[in-house]
Amino acid sequence: MDSGKEAVLTETTAEGITIISINRPHRRNAVDPATAQKLYDAILGFENDPKQKIGILTGVGGTFCAGADLHEVAQMADSSNGQSHLLPFDGHSIGPTGPSRMQIKKPFICAVAGYAVAGGLELSLLGDLRIVEEDAVLGVFCRRWGVPLIDGGTVRLQAIVGLGRALDMILTGRPVGAQEALGMGLATRVVPKGEALGEAIRLAKQLLAFPEYCMNLDRKSCYYSAYDATSFEDAMRQEYNSGVKAVEAESIKGAATFSKGAGRHGSFKLVGKLWKL
The missing domain is CATH 3.90.226.10 (2-enoyl-CoA Hydratase; Chain A, domain 1)
Known part of the structure:
Protein backbone atom coordinates (compact mmCIF):
# COMPACT_ATOMS: atom_id res chain seq x y z
CA MET A 1 0.00 0.00 0.00
CA ALA A 209 -25.68 31.83 -10.12
CA PHE A 210 -29.02 30.08 -9.60
CA PRO A 211 -31.22 30.09 -6.47
CA GLU A 212 -29.63 27.28 -4.48
CA TYR A 213 -32.55 25.94 -2.45
CA CYS A 214 -34.86 25.45 -5.43
CA MET A 215 -32.14 23.82 -7.54
CA ASN A 216 -31.21 21.37 -4.80
CA LEU A 217 -34.86 20.45 -4.17
CA ASP A 218 -35.41 19.72 -7.87
CA ARG A 219 -32.23 17.66 -7.90
CA LYS A 220 -33.39 15.72 -4.86
CA SER A 221 -36.77 15.02 -6.49
CA CYS A 222 -35.04 13.64 -9.59
CA TYR A 223 -33.07 11.14 -7.51
CA TYR A 224 -36.12 10.24 -5.44
CA SER A 225 -38.02 9.43 -8.63
CA ALA A 226 -35.11 7.37 -10.00
CA TYR A 227 -34.29 5.31 -6.92
CA ASP A 228 -36.82 5.64 -4.10
CA ALA A 229 -40.32 6.25 -5.44
CA THR A 230 -42.78 3.39 -5.02
CA SER A 231 -45.09 4.61 -7.79
CA PHE A 232 -45.70 7.43 -10.26
CA GLU A 233 -48.07 9.02 -7.75
CA ASP A 234 -45.46 8.80 -5.02
CA ALA A 235 -42.87 10.50 -7.23
CA MET A 236 -45.32 13.25 -8.18
CA ARG A 237 -46.24 13.81 -4.53
CA GLN A 238 -42.57 14.17 -3.57
CA GLU A 239 -41.98 16.62 -6.42
CA TYR A 240 -44.99 18.75 -5.48
CA ASN A 241 -44.30 18.84 -1.76
CA SER A 242 -40.68 19.83 -2.39
CA GLY A 243 -41.76 22.41 -4.94
CA VAL A 244 -44.11 24.09 -2.49
CA LYS A 245 -41.16 24.66 -0.16
CA ALA A 246 -39.21 26.28 -2.97
CA VAL A 247 -42.13 28.54 -3.92
CA GLU A 248 -42.37 29.78 -0.37
CA ALA A 249 -38.61 30.23 0.02
CA GLU A 250 -37.44 31.55 -3.34
CA SER A 251 -40.01 31.79 -6.13
CA ILE A 252 -41.64 35.04 -5.02
CA LYS A 253 -38.24 36.70 -4.91
CA GLY A 254 -37.46 35.09 -8.26
CA ALA A 255 -40.57 36.62 -9.80
CA ALA A 256 -39.46 40.01 -8.50
CA THR A 257 -36.05 39.43 -10.08
CA PHE A 258 -37.76 38.74 -13.41
CA SER A 259 -39.75 41.93 -13.07
CA LYS A 260 -36.48 43.85 -12.82
CA GLY A 261 -35.59 42.66 -16.30
CA ALA A 262 -33.66 39.44 -15.78
CA GLY A 263 -34.31 36.45 -17.98
CA ARG A 264 -36.35 38.14 -20.70
CA HIS A 265 -36.47 36.21 -24.00
CA GLY A 266 -34.71 33.23 -22.42
CA SER A 267 -31.61 35.18 -21.42
CA PHE A 268 -29.48 33.94 -18.53
CA LYS A 269 -27.37 37.11 -18.37
CA LEU A 270 -27.17 38.85 -14.99
CA VAL A 271 -29.55 36.35 -13.37
CA GLY A 272 -27.21 35.70 -10.48
CA LYS A 273 -26.48 39.39 -9.91
CA LEU A 274 -30.13 40.41 -9.96
CA TRP A 275 -31.09 37.49 -7.73
CA LYS A 276 -28.78 38.81 -5.02
CA LEU A 277 -30.23 42.33 -5.07
Whole structure:
Protein backbone atom coordinates (compact mmCIF):
# COMPACT_ATOMS: atom_id res chain seq x y z
CA MET A 1 0.00 0.00 0.00
CA ASP A 2 1.59 3.24 -1.14
CA SER A 3 -1.12 5.86 -0.63
CA GLY A 4 0.43 8.74 1.24
CA LYS A 5 -1.45 11.64 2.69
CA GLU A 6 -1.52 13.31 -0.77
CA ALA A 7 -3.37 10.49 -2.56
CA VAL A 8 -6.43 12.74 -2.56
CA LEU A 9 -6.13 16.51 -3.01
CA THR A 10 -8.88 18.93 -2.01
CA GLU A 11 -9.10 22.55 -3.10
CA THR A 12 -11.87 24.95 -2.12
CA THR A 13 -12.69 28.33 -3.59
CA ALA A 14 -14.14 31.37 -1.87
CA GLU A 15 -17.16 31.27 -4.18
CA GLY A 16 -18.07 27.76 -3.04
CA ILE A 17 -16.54 25.20 -5.42
CA THR A 18 -14.74 22.16 -4.01
CA ILE A 19 -12.34 20.32 -6.35
CA ILE A 20 -11.38 16.81 -5.24
CA SER A 21 -8.56 15.14 -7.18
CA ILE A 22 -7.39 11.53 -7.09
CA ASN A 23 -3.60 11.81 -7.06
CA ARG A 24 -2.13 8.39 -7.87
CA PRO A 25 -1.02 8.90 -11.48
CA HIS A 26 1.57 6.10 -11.18
CA ARG A 27 -1.42 3.72 -10.85
CA ARG A 28 -3.65 5.61 -13.29
CA ASN A 29 -5.45 6.84 -10.20
CA ALA A 30 -6.55 3.35 -9.22
CA VAL A 31 -8.02 3.32 -5.72
CA ASP A 32 -6.57 1.31 -2.85
CA PRO A 33 -8.24 1.09 0.60
CA ALA A 34 -6.41 4.11 2.00
CA THR A 35 -7.37 6.23 -1.00
CA ALA A 36 -10.96 5.02 -0.76
CA GLN A 37 -11.15 6.29 2.81
CA LYS A 38 -9.64 9.64 1.82
CA LEU A 39 -12.09 10.04 -1.06
CA TYR A 40 -15.01 9.34 1.24
CA ASP A 41 -13.70 11.80 3.83
CA ALA A 42 -13.16 14.49 1.18
CA ILE A 43 -16.68 14.23 -0.22
CA LEU A 44 -18.19 14.06 3.26
CA GLY A 45 -16.25 17.20 4.14
CA PHE A 46 -17.66 18.92 1.07
CA GLU A 47 -21.19 17.88 2.03
CA ASN A 48 -20.81 19.15 5.57
CA ASP A 49 -19.33 22.54 4.68
CA PRO A 50 -22.20 25.03 4.24
CA LYS A 51 -19.93 27.44 2.38
CA GLN A 52 -19.19 24.90 -0.36
CA LYS A 53 -22.01 24.59 -2.91
CA ILE A 54 -20.74 22.61 -5.93
CA GLY A 55 -18.32 19.67 -5.95
CA ILE A 56 -16.01 18.47 -8.72
CA LEU A 57 -14.21 15.11 -8.84
CA THR A 58 -11.24 14.66 -11.17
CA GLY A 59 -7.97 12.78 -11.52
CA VAL A 60 -4.39 14.02 -11.68
CA GLY A 61 -2.13 13.22 -14.62
CA GLY A 62 -4.57 12.86 -17.48
CA THR A 63 -6.66 9.95 -16.21
CA PHE A 64 -9.83 10.02 -14.14
CA CYS A 65 -9.62 6.61 -12.43
CA ALA A 66 -8.75 3.07 -13.51
CA GLY A 67 -10.85 1.48 -10.77
CA ALA A 68 -9.66 -0.57 -7.84
CA ASP A 69 -5.92 -1.05 -7.50
CA LEU A 70 -5.59 -4.65 -8.69
CA HIS A 71 -1.99 -4.77 -7.44
CA GLU A 72 -3.43 -4.28 -3.96
CA VAL A 73 -6.15 -6.87 -4.59
CA ALA A 74 -3.54 -9.40 -5.73
CA GLN A 75 -1.49 -8.82 -2.57
CA MET A 76 -4.59 -9.36 -0.46
CA ALA A 77 -5.29 -12.61 -2.29
CA ASP A 78 -1.75 -13.85 -1.65
CA SER A 79 -2.20 -13.32 2.09
CA SER A 80 -5.78 -14.52 2.49
CA ASN A 81 -5.87 -18.09 1.17
CA GLY A 82 -8.56 -17.08 -1.30
CA GLN A 83 -10.81 -15.40 1.27
CA SER A 84 -12.26 -11.97 0.51
CA HIS A 85 -11.19 -8.97 2.59
CA LEU A 86 -14.40 -7.15 1.72
CA LEU A 87 -16.59 -6.11 4.63
CA PRO A 88 -20.33 -6.89 4.79
CA PHE A 89 -22.54 -4.19 3.27
CA ASP A 90 -24.72 -3.58 6.32
CA GLY A 91 -23.21 -1.26 8.87
CA HIS A 92 -20.58 0.18 6.54
CA SER A 93 -21.08 3.46 4.70
CA ILE A 94 -17.83 3.29 2.73
CA GLY A 95 -17.70 1.23 -0.46
CA PRO A 96 -14.59 -0.43 -1.92
CA THR A 97 -13.75 2.75 -3.87
CA GLY A 98 -14.86 5.01 -1.02
CA PRO A 99 -17.90 7.26 -1.58
CA SER A 100 -19.86 4.90 -3.84
CA ARG A 101 -22.65 4.30 -1.30
CA MET A 102 -23.28 8.00 -0.78
CA GLN A 103 -26.17 9.93 -2.24
CA ILE A 104 -24.37 13.24 -2.43
CA LYS A 105 -26.56 16.09 -1.21
CA LYS A 106 -25.20 18.89 -3.40
CA PRO A 107 -24.57 19.24 -7.14
CA PHE A 108 -21.54 17.20 -8.16
CA ILE A 109 -19.62 17.20 -11.44
CA CYS A 110 -17.08 14.65 -12.65
CA ALA A 111 -14.32 15.86 -14.98
CA VAL A 112 -13.29 12.78 -16.95
CA ALA A 113 -9.99 12.50 -18.81
CA GLY A 114 -8.16 9.42 -20.04
CA TYR A 115 -9.71 6.31 -18.54
CA ALA A 116 -12.81 5.99 -16.37
CA VAL A 117 -13.06 2.24 -16.24
CA ALA A 118 -14.23 -0.48 -13.87
CA GLY A 119 -14.55 1.13 -10.43
CA GLY A 120 -13.47 4.40 -12.03
CA LEU A 121 -16.56 4.30 -14.23
CA GLU A 122 -18.59 3.65 -11.08
CA LEU A 123 -17.04 6.69 -9.39
CA SER A 124 -17.89 8.84 -12.41
CA LEU A 125 -21.54 7.86 -11.99
CA LEU A 126 -21.58 9.76 -8.69
CA GLY A 127 -21.67 12.94 -10.73
CA ASP A 128 -24.89 14.63 -11.70
CA LEU A 129 -22.94 15.74 -14.76
CA ARG A 130 -19.92 14.23 -16.52
CA ILE A 131 -17.63 16.45 -18.58
CA VAL A 132 -15.68 14.03 -20.78
CA GLU A 133 -12.60 14.76 -22.87
CA GLU A 134 -12.75 13.78 -26.54
CA ASP A 135 -10.19 10.97 -26.25
CA ALA A 136 -11.49 9.55 -22.96
CA VAL A 137 -12.52 5.91 -22.64
CA LEU A 138 -15.20 4.56 -20.31
CA GLY A 139 -16.01 0.93 -19.72
CA VAL A 140 -16.47 -2.06 -17.46
CA PHE A 141 -12.92 -3.31 -18.05
CA CYS A 142 -13.06 -5.42 -14.89
CA ARG A 143 -15.19 -7.87 -16.88
CA ARG A 144 -11.92 -9.42 -18.11
CA TRP A 145 -10.73 -10.38 -14.64
CA GLY A 146 -13.91 -11.58 -12.95
CA VAL A 147 -14.09 -8.45 -10.79
CA PRO A 148 -17.76 -7.50 -10.25
CA LEU A 149 -19.39 -4.09 -10.07
CA ILE A 150 -19.88 -3.49 -6.34
CA ASP A 151 -19.66 0.30 -6.23
CA GLY A 152 -23.04 1.14 -7.72
CA GLY A 153 -22.37 0.34 -11.37
CA THR A 154 -25.38 -1.93 -11.85
CA VAL A 155 -27.59 0.57 -10.02
CA ARG A 156 -26.56 3.97 -11.38
CA LEU A 157 -25.54 3.09 -14.93
CA GLN A 158 -28.96 1.79 -15.97
CA ALA A 159 -30.65 4.79 -14.34
CA ILE A 160 -28.50 7.09 -16.48
CA VAL A 161 -28.38 5.32 -19.87
CA GLY A 162 -31.22 2.80 -19.68
CA LEU A 163 -31.18 -0.95 -19.03
CA GLY A 164 -30.34 -2.04 -22.57
CA ARG A 165 -27.28 0.18 -22.97
CA ALA A 166 -26.16 -0.57 -19.43
CA LEU A 167 -26.29 -4.32 -20.07
CA ASP A 168 -24.31 -3.88 -23.28
CA MET A 169 -21.53 -2.16 -21.36
CA ILE A 170 -21.71 -4.45 -18.34
CA LEU A 171 -21.84 -7.79 -20.16
CA THR A 172 -19.26 -7.05 -22.84
CA GLY A 173 -16.95 -4.77 -20.87
CA ARG A 174 -16.19 -3.02 -24.15
CA PRO A 175 -14.59 0.43 -24.33
CA VAL A 176 -16.95 3.34 -24.94
CA GLY A 177 -15.52 6.50 -26.45
CA ALA A 178 -16.54 10.03 -25.61
CA GLN A 179 -18.87 10.60 -28.55
CA GLU A 180 -20.72 7.34 -28.00
CA ALA A 181 -20.97 8.18 -24.30
CA LEU A 182 -22.48 11.53 -25.25
CA GLY A 183 -25.00 9.86 -27.53
CA MET A 184 -26.21 7.50 -24.82
CA GLY A 185 -26.37 10.18 -22.12
CA LEU A 186 -23.39 8.90 -20.15
CA ALA A 187 -21.36 12.01 -21.00
CA THR A 188 -23.03 15.35 -20.44
CA ARG A 189 -20.59 17.30 -22.59
CA VAL A 190 -17.52 16.39 -24.64
CA VAL A 191 -14.59 18.81 -24.63
CA PRO A 192 -11.10 18.85 -26.18
CA LYS A 193 -8.29 16.99 -24.46
CA GLY A 194 -7.06 18.79 -21.36
CA GLU A 195 -10.20 20.90 -20.89
CA ALA A 196 -12.50 18.74 -18.75
CA LEU A 197 -11.62 20.33 -15.43
CA GLY A 198 -11.78 23.86 -16.82
CA GLU A 199 -15.20 23.21 -18.32
CA ALA A 200 -16.38 21.61 -15.07
CA ILE A 201 -15.33 24.74 -13.18
CA ARG A 202 -17.12 26.98 -15.69
CA LEU A 203 -20.25 24.86 -15.36
CA ALA A 204 -20.02 24.98 -11.56
CA LYS A 205 -19.90 28.77 -11.71
CA GLN A 206 -23.05 28.78 -13.84
CA LEU A 207 -24.84 26.67 -11.24
CA LEU A 208 -23.71 29.01 -8.47
CA ALA A 209 -25.68 31.83 -10.12
CA PHE A 210 -29.02 30.08 -9.60
CA PRO A 211 -31.22 30.09 -6.47
CA GLU A 212 -29.63 27.28 -4.48
CA TYR A 213 -32.55 25.94 -2.45
CA CYS A 214 -34.86 25.45 -5.43
CA MET A 215 -32.14 23.82 -7.54
CA ASN A 216 -31.21 21.37 -4.80
CA LEU A 217 -34.86 20.45 -4.17
CA ASP A 218 -35.41 19.72 -7.87
CA ARG A 219 -32.23 17.66 -7.90
CA LYS A 220 -33.39 15.72 -4.86
CA SER A 221 -36.77 15.02 -6.49
CA CYS A 222 -35.04 13.64 -9.59
CA TYR A 223 -33.07 11.14 -7.51
CA TYR A 224 -36.12 10.24 -5.44
CA SER A 225 -38.02 9.43 -8.63
CA ALA A 226 -35.11 7.37 -10.00
CA TYR A 227 -34.29 5.31 -6.92
CA ASP A 228 -36.82 5.64 -4.10
CA ALA A 229 -40.32 6.25 -5.44
CA THR A 230 -42.78 3.39 -5.02
CA SER A 231 -45.09 4.61 -7.79
CA PHE A 232 -45.70 7.43 -10.26
CA GLU A 233 -48.07 9.02 -7.75
CA ASP A 234 -45.46 8.80 -5.02
CA ALA A 235 -42.87 10.50 -7.23
CA MET A 236 -45.32 13.25 -8.18
CA ARG A 237 -46.24 13.81 -4.53
CA GLN A 238 -42.57 14.17 -3.57
CA GLU A 239 -41.98 16.62 -6.42
CA TYR A 240 -44.99 18.75 -5.48
CA ASN A 241 -44.30 18.84 -1.76
CA SER A 242 -40.68 19.83 -2.39
CA GLY A 243 -41.76 22.41 -4.94
CA VAL A 244 -44.11 24.09 -2.49
CA LYS A 245 -41.16 24.66 -0.16
CA ALA A 246 -39.21 26.28 -2.97
CA VAL A 247 -42.13 28.54 -3.92
CA GLU A 248 -42.37 29.78 -0.37
CA ALA A 249 -38.61 30.23 0.02
CA GLU A 250 -37.44 31.55 -3.34
CA SER A 251 -40.01 31.79 -6.13
CA ILE A 252 -41.64 35.04 -5.02
CA LYS A 253 -38.24 36.70 -4.91
CA GLY A 254 -37.46 35.09 -8.26
CA ALA A 255 -40.57 36.62 -9.80
CA ALA A 256 -39.46 40.01 -8.50
CA THR A 257 -36.05 39.43 -10.08
CA PHE A 258 -37.76 38.74 -13.41
CA SER A 259 -39.75 41.93 -13.07
CA LYS A 260 -36.48 43.85 -12.82
CA GLY A 261 -35.59 42.66 -16.30
CA ALA A 262 -33.66 39.44 -15.78
CA GLY A 263 -34.31 36.45 -17.98
CA ARG A 264 -36.35 38.14 -20.70
CA HIS A 265 -36.47 36.21 -24.00
CA GLY A 266 -34.71 33.23 -22.42
CA SER A 267 -31.61 35.18 -21.42
CA PHE A 268 -29.48 33.94 -18.53
CA LYS A 269 -27.37 37.11 -18.37
CA LEU A 270 -27.17 38.85 -14.99
CA VAL A 271 -29.55 36.35 -13.37
CA GLY A 272 -27.21 35.70 -10.48
CA LYS A 273 -26.48 39.39 -9.91
CA LEU A 274 -30.13 40.41 -9.96
CA TRP A 275 -31.09 37.49 -7.73
CA LYS A 276 -28.78 38.81 -5.02
CA LEU A 277 -30.23 42.33 -5.07
